[in-house]
Amino acid sequence: MSSQWEAVIGLEIHTQLSTKSKIFSGAATAYGAEPNTQACAVDLGLPGVLPVLNKDAVRKAVTFGLAIDAEIAPHSVFARKNYFYPDLPKGYQISQFELPIVGKGHLDIEVDGVEKRIGITRAHLEEDAGKSLHEDFHGLTGIDLNRAGTPLLEIVSEPDMRSAKEAVAYMRKLHELVRYLEICDGNMQEGSFRCDANVSVRPKGQQEFGTRAEIKNINSFRFVEKAINHEIERQIDVIEGGGKVVQETRLYDANKDETRSMRSKEEANDYRYFPDPDLLPVLIEDALKEEIRATLPELPAAKKQRFISQYGLDGESATTLTSSRELADYYEKVAAESGEAKLAANWMTGDVLGALNKAGLEIAVCPVDADRLAGLLKRIADNTISGKTAKQVFDKLWNGNATADEIIEQEGLKQITDTGAIEAIVDKVIAANPVPVEQYLAGKDKALMALVGQIMKETQGKANPGEVNKMLVAKLKG
Amino acid sequence: MPGGSSGGSAVAVAARLAPAVTGTDTGGSIRQPAALCGITGLKPTYGRVSRYGMIAYASSLDQGGPMARSAEDAALLMQVMAGFDTKDSTSVDQPVPDYSASLNDDLTGLKIGLPKQFFSSELDSQMAAAIQSAVSEYQKLGATIHEVDMPNLELAIPAYYVIASAECSSNLSRYDGVRFGYRCQNPADLTDLYTRSRGEAFGAEVKRRILTGTYALSAGYYDAYYLKAQQVRRLISDDFKRALSEVDVLMGPVTPNPAFKIGEKTSDPVQMYLEDIYTIAINLAGLPALSISAGFIAGLPVGLQVIGNYFSEAKLLNIGHRYQQVTDWHLKVPKGFE
Numbered sequence: 001m002s003s004q005w006e007a008v009i010g011l012e013i014h015t016q017l018s019t020k021s022k023i024f025s026g027a028a029t030a031y032g033a034e035p036n037t038q039a040c041a042v043d044l045g046l047p048g049v050l051p052v053l054n055k056d057a058v059r060k061a062v063t064f065g066l067a068i069d070a071e072i073a074p075h076s077v078f079a080r081k082n083y084f085y086p087d088l089p090k091g092y093q094i095s096q097f098e099l100p101i102v103g104k105g106h107l108d109i110e111v112d113g114v115e116k117r118i119g120i121t122r123a124h125l126e127e128d129a130g131k132s133l134h135e136d137f138h139g140l141t142g143i144d145l146n147r148a149g150t151p152l153l154e155i156v157s158e159p160d161m162r163s164a165k166e167a168v169a170y171m172r173k174l175h176e177l178v179r180y181l182e183i184c185d186g187n188m189q190e191g192s193f194r195c196d197a198n199v200s201v202r203p204k205g206q207q208e209f210g211t212r213a214e215i216k217n218i219n220s221f222r223f224v225e226k227a228i229n230h231e232i233e234r235q236i237d238v239i240e241g242g243g244k245v246v247q248e249t250r251l252y253d254a255n256k257d258e259t260r261s262m263r264s265k266e267e268a269n270d271y272r273y274f275p276d277p278d279l280l281p282v283l284i285e286d287a288l289k290e291e292i293r294a295t296l297p298e299l300p301a302a303k304k305q306r307f308i309s310q311y312g313l314d315g316e317s318a319t320t321l322t323s324s325r326e327l328a329d330y331y332e333k334v335a336a337e338s339g340e341a342k343l344a345a346n347w348m349t350g351d352v353l354g355a356l357n358k359a360g361l362e363i364a365v366c367p368v369d370a371d372r373l374a375g376l377l378k379r380i381a382d383n384t385i386s387g388k389t390a391k392q393v394f395d396k397l398w399n400g401n402a403t404a405d406e407i408i409e410q411e412g413l414k415q416i417t418d419t420g421a422i423e424a425i426v427d428k429v430i431a432a433n434p435v436p437v438e439q440y441l442a443g444k445d446k447a448l449m450a451l452v453g454q455i456m457k458e459t460q461g462k463a464n465p466g467e468v469n470k471m472l473v474a475k476l477k478g
Numbered sequence: 479m480p481g482g483s484s485g486g487s488a489v490a491v492a493a494r495l496a497p498a499v500t501g502t503d504t505g506g507s508i509r510q511p512a513a514l515c516g517i518t519g520l521k522p523t524y525g526r527v528s529r530y531g532m533i534a535y536a537s538s539l540d541q542g543g544p545m546a547r548s549a550e551d552a553a554l555l556m557q558v559m560a561g562f563d564t565k566d567s568t569s570v571d572q573p574v575p576d577y578s579a580s581l582n583d584d585l586t587g588l589k590i591g592l593p594k595q596f597f598s599s600e601l602d603s604q605m606a607a608a609i610q611s612a613v614s615e616y617q618k619l620g621a622t623i624h625e626v627d628m629p630n631l632e633l634a635i636p637a638y639y640v641i642a643s644a645e646c647s648s649n650l651s652r653y654d655g656v657r658f659g660y661r662c663q664n665p666a667d668l669t670d671l672y673t674r675s676r677g678e679a680f681g682a683e684v685k686r687r688i689l690t691g692t693y694a695l696s697a698g699y700y701d702a703y704y705l706k707a708q709q710v711r712r713l714i715s716d717d718f719k720r721a722l723s724e725v726d727v728l729m730g731p732v733t734p735n736p737a738f739k740i741g742e743k744t745s746d747p748v749q750m751y752l753e754d755i756y757t758i759a760i761n762l763a764g765l766p767a768l769s770i771s772a773g774f775i776a777g778l779p780v781g782l783q784v785i786g787n788y789f790s791e792a793k794l795l796n797i798g799h800r801y802q803q804v805t806d807w808h809l810k811v812p813k814g815f816e
Contacts (some may be wrong), residue, residue, distance in 0.1 A: 045652045048531040050566050080648050082695070084672055091651020143656070272695035274704060277538035277645055279567050 006204045007232045008212075009167045009197060010159035013174060014152050015184040016128065016192040017060045023127050023151035024051030024094060031190045035133075035144035043149040045089030050278050053078075057151040058282060060183040061101045061125050062292050064153060067181055067299055068120055070105025072289055078125075078279045081271045087130035087143050095154075097273040100124035101282060102153075107177070108301065109169040118170050119158030126152050147191075153183070159198065159209065164228035168221050171195060176300055180325045188219050195224055199231045200245070210235070211245040215259055218252050227252035231259050303328055311341035320349050327363045330370050337374035340381050347377060351394055368397045376404035383464055389413050416462045419471075422455075425463075426471050429454045440476060448472065479737050481511035487545055488515040492815050498546035498555040502532055504539045505638055506732070506757025509769035512545050513732035513781020516771040516812050518552050518798060519545040521757075523788045524764035525570035528563030534649040536642035537568075539761040548808050549770065549798030553577035556791060575792045581799040586620030588797070591725030595631040596756060602735050608773035608780040609731050612801070616729075619800055624725050628717040633710045634759035635751055640694045640707035641762070647691030650684070686747065715763040722765075722787045727797060731756050732769045732781030737812075760785055768794040770801060770808065777813035 022029055025042035042049045065072045079097035102123035109116050128150040133142035155174065161167045175193055178184040186193050200212035215231055218224045230252075235245050249268075250259040298306070300322050307318040307328075321331045331348055335341040352373065356366060376397060380390050385408060396407045408414055416422055429451060430437055439447035448469070455468050480489045484501030488511035491499055501508040503521035512519025520543045527542040534540060544555035557578065562571040590613065597606055613623060655661035655675025662678055665671035680688070694703035721728060733753060743750040760767045765785055772782035782801075786794045802808045 044657065046658070047533045047652070050530050052565060052567055082648050082651060084651065084654060086656050086668065089652060089657055091654055092648055270697045272648075272692065272697075272700075274644060274648070274695055274700070277536075277568075278534075 004204055005201050005232075005236050006206075007162055007164075007228075008159045008200045008202060008209055009161040009164070009228060011157045011161070011167060011171060012196040012198070013155045013157075013171065014128075014194045014196075015155065015174075015178050015186075017057050017151040017153055017183055018185050018192075019054055019056045019060065019151050021054060022149035023054050023057045023125065025149055027149065029150050031187075031192075033146055035142070035146060037146065039130075039145035039148055043089070043145055045091075051094060051276075053279060053282070054151060057125060058101070058284075059292060060151075060181075061123065061153050062284060062289060063181050063183055063296065064123060064155070064178065065102035065105060066289070066293050066296060067177060068102075068105030068107055068123075070120065070123070071103035072284050073099060073101050073103055073282075074284055075099065076101040076124075076282045076284075078276045078282070079273045080276045081126075081273055083269045083271055085129065085132075086141060087132045087145070087148070089130070089145060089148060093127060093129060094276055094279070095126035095273075096124035099281075101284070107170065107173055109166065109173050111163075111166050111169050116160075116166065118160045118166075121156045121158050123153050123155040126154060128152050159200075164225045164232070167197065167228055168225045171221060171224055173300075176323060180297060180300060182297075182325075191219065194219055197224065197228055197231075199228055199235070201232055201235045201239070210239075211247050213245065213247070213259075214249045215252050216249055216262065223252060223254050226254075226257055227259060230257060234259065297325065307331075311335060311345065313342070313345050317345045317349050320353070321345060324363065330363050330366070333370035334374045334377065337371060338377035338381070340377045343377050343381060344374075347373065351391065355394075355398060367399075368394070372397050372403055379404055379408060383415060384408065385413055385415055386461065386465060389415075389461055412462075414462065415464050416459055419467075422459065422463050422468065422471065425455055425458045426468065426475060429458065430472075430475060437476065448476075479514065479740055479742075481514035481733075481737065483507040483511075484519075484545065485511040485515075488512055488517055488519070491515070491517045491545055491547060492811055494547075494811075494815075498544055498551050500542055500555070500559065501545050502535075502540055502542050503757075503761065504536050504541075504642060505761050506754050508543050508545055509732050509757050509767060509781065509783060510754070512769040513771070513783075514737040514779065514812075516774075516779030516807070516810060517545055517547055518549050518771070518802075518808060519543065519769045520552050520556060520791065520794065521760065521767050521769075522556070522560065522791050523570075523766045524761075525568050526766070526789065526791065527559045528561070528566040528569045530563055530565040534645075536645040537649060538645060539638075539642060541761070548802050549768070549795045550578070550581060550802070552768075553581060553795045553799075556795070560791070570789075572789060577792050577795055580792045580796050582803075583796045583800075584620070585616065585797065585800050588616070588619075588621040588727070589624060589725040590616055590621050591624050591626040591721055591728045593626050593628045593631065593721065593728055593730060595628050596728075596730030600734055600752075600755070601731060602775075604775045605731050605733075605735065605780055608775065609729070609782060612772035612782045612805075613729060615801060615804060616797075619804070626721040626724060626728065628714075628721055628759075630710065630713040630717050631759055634714055634762060635755060637707040637710035637714070638754070638758040638762060639690065639751060640703050641711065643687045643691030644694045644704050644707075645691065646684075647688045647695065650680075650688060653679070655679075683747070711762045714759050718759075718763045718765060718785075726786070727790075727793070728785040730783050730785075732783045733757075736775045736778035736780060756783060764788070766791050766794055768798050770798045771810070772801075772805075772807055774807070774810065774812075779807070779810075779812055 025040050027040040028038050077099040078094050080092040081095045082092040100122045105120040107118050128147050130145035130148035175186050179186045195218050197215045198212045200210040202210040215227050218227050247265040249262045251262045252259050303322045304318045307313050322328045334344045379385050393407050436447040436450045484507045487499035487501045490496040492515040508519040508521045522543045524541050544552045546552040560574045563569045653659050660679035662674035767785040769781045771779050773780045784794050784797050
């Protein structure tokens with residue numbers, strides 16, 4: 001981006017709430033069923049049916065609101081958003097318009113080490129539409145209403161982001177939060193977490209916003225960054241070319257890495273919102289709010305601070321280990337069972353996450369469970385094995401079901417703790433290597449490493465390198 | 479004309495084909511046909527009877543209720559219709575009284591209010607006389623009569639037609655030819671499917687209401703029409719609240735005239751809408767009201783309307799039953815039904 005322009009970005013994120021049944025009916029919400037097998041009379045919009053609000057969806061929305069320090073509306077109202085589309089069986093979507101359940105809140109992000117507070121304008125409850133299937137029907141469109149009526153919480157941010165990077169950081173933070181709160185499974189491939197981006201550019205220093213374009217349905221962090229960057233460049237090109245950005249809805253094409261116009265402001269629907277007369281206002285009393293507040297899990301920011309103070313971790317490790325609730329729980333279990341909080345943090349941020357990354361696995365399905373990792377760390381801590389040997393043991397833990405103790409026993413990896421035995425080997429190596437001995441005595445400290453290496457080789461790595469070092473220096477200098 | 483929209487049901491009772499029937503009343507659809515056919519019809523308090531299964535017209539006004547030959551029979555059907563339903567969020571969780579048990583309660587001391595706006599010049603003089611005569615019967619039963627003022631009543635028709643049409647325009651959106659109901663032949667594309675299916679299948683009056691409602695909800699008009707109508711609705715409710723704090727029930731006609739001939743009024747929709755002047759305000763307020771036969775003009779029945787406070791259905795049926803014990807209008811049928 002040329003330096004005289006500034007981008008202004010706001011995101012609308014649709015999170016699918018992980019309730020068992022739909023927001024206004026008793027049909028299941030599970031993903032992937034045969035088309036139209038999870039759509040009851042209410043979801044099909046048959047004449048005579050009425051919506052009944054799912055309490056769990058309300059609780060989840062309130063949970064989110066409390067977590068972002070937002071005002072929870074004591075009185076919120078469902079409204080009908082009227083438009084015709086084949087996968088919208090009633091001809092209107094039940095949403096919230098003037099009075100959403102969650103009001104102003106905020107979320108703090110960090111980009112390149114700088115913290116920034118992003119405002120959240122509102123979050124409202126609504127039902128999802130069905131899906132139109134355009135393939136396989138030869139000139140016809142198939143309608144699958146399994147998704148119709150799935151509860152969504154649409155989270156609308158303030159136009160507070162100034163780069164695609166910030167937008168992605170915000171989106172990731174929100175993704176992490178809804179999973180922490182267990183209100184959304186965060187599965188982006190299945191559409192549980194979808195993003196629309198409002199993007200505009202303005203000359204740096206200008207107060208008013210430029211004309212914005214809305215980019216619809218971008219379903220991965222990578223695409224959000226690419227789509228926004230692409231859109232910023234496109235708008236700058238238009239303005240620098242003497243043109244004007246028009247207010248419109250654009251679609252991001254991941255294959256071509258470009259956005260293209262979907263509909264202009266003039267073609268936009270007039271949704272004719274009005275309060276849904278089939279549903280009563282949602283009243284949230286303080287007692288319910290406090291009851292839900294009491295069940296809130298420890299949030300990422302608080303957990304990070306606790307990890308730093310309780311376990312003595314550095315900021316970076318604490319951030320990594322609190323990036324998901326599963327990872328944090330795993331870490332705490334290992335730390336507790338091994339009694340080695342710092343060692344556990346080093347192993348997790350290094351070897352464990354490295355191996356998971358390489359294998360493309362999540363911590364939830366890590367082949368080495370917390371118990372077995374703790375067992376390994378205990379043996380490092382009590383000097384049964386060296387750090388180097390521990391890596392070998394970890395590989396075996398990863399590829400089998402044995403415990404660290406079993407592996408150490410079977411493979412004979414225990415360090416030699418018998419000082420007499422080590423002493424004999426040290427003497428033998430000193431006698432057999434006069435040159436490095438001379439060099440060391442002449443002041444070349446590096447020569448000592450060659451001797452230690454020889455000794456470790458003789459002991460097949462089972463001596464404690466620290467002990468060996470100490471003994472060697474004592475002998476040579478003594 | 480038997481009236482409507484539950485006219486078919488009313489005729490079935492008037493013709494003695496069925497002892498009791500259900501109807502739905504959005505602006506008078508139980509009470510008006512009951513009045514024109516000489517039977518008893520009860521529009522319950524909004525929320526007293528579940529709307530689940532009823533085809534929605536105007537959801538905030540629709541209410542199901544019984545129609546029968548007498549208040550006594552209506553009480554029996556009401557007994558099984560009333561009650562809370564978890565499938566209808568607007569139904570009210572409140573105990574259902576035994577409607578038959580209080581039918582014979584004494585009416586001594588009953589305070590009857592007559593809204594002066596109900597007896598204006600628009601009311602046919604013979605109708606007015608019939609209603610007055612019914613009121614006199616209640617005086618004989620121990621009731622006292624009081625005039626009440628309901629200044630906002632005249633706003634009921636415009637407010638009703640905005641709200642009902644707005645809700646109707648949205649409620650009827652599902653009849654789009656995609657999943658059920660009428661679908662036009664060989665649609666060229668989606669827009670064609672929508673426009674022809676709906677254009678061919680809806681009647682003129684339904685189209686008029688969809689257009690009115692769509693207009694009232696459109697950007698730039700919402701505040702002036704829909705929002706204003708909701709404010710008027712509150713004023714009308716307040717009028718009723720005030721009146722019903724002074725008296726026990728209100729009485730008046732159900733319709734301005736006895737039944738008219740087929741086709742007589744359809745050429746002028748506004749004139750036709752004015753026929754509902756005495757019934758629709760009750761729907762806007764969500765109150766219960768009973769329609770009972772109170773005389774005949776040239777062989778055509780006259781309906782007396784009794785309006786009570788919220789959840790006073792038992793009282794209304796009691797008031798209707800006591801009248802039917804001392805008169806026999808409910809046993810007579812209109813010309814042509816003998």
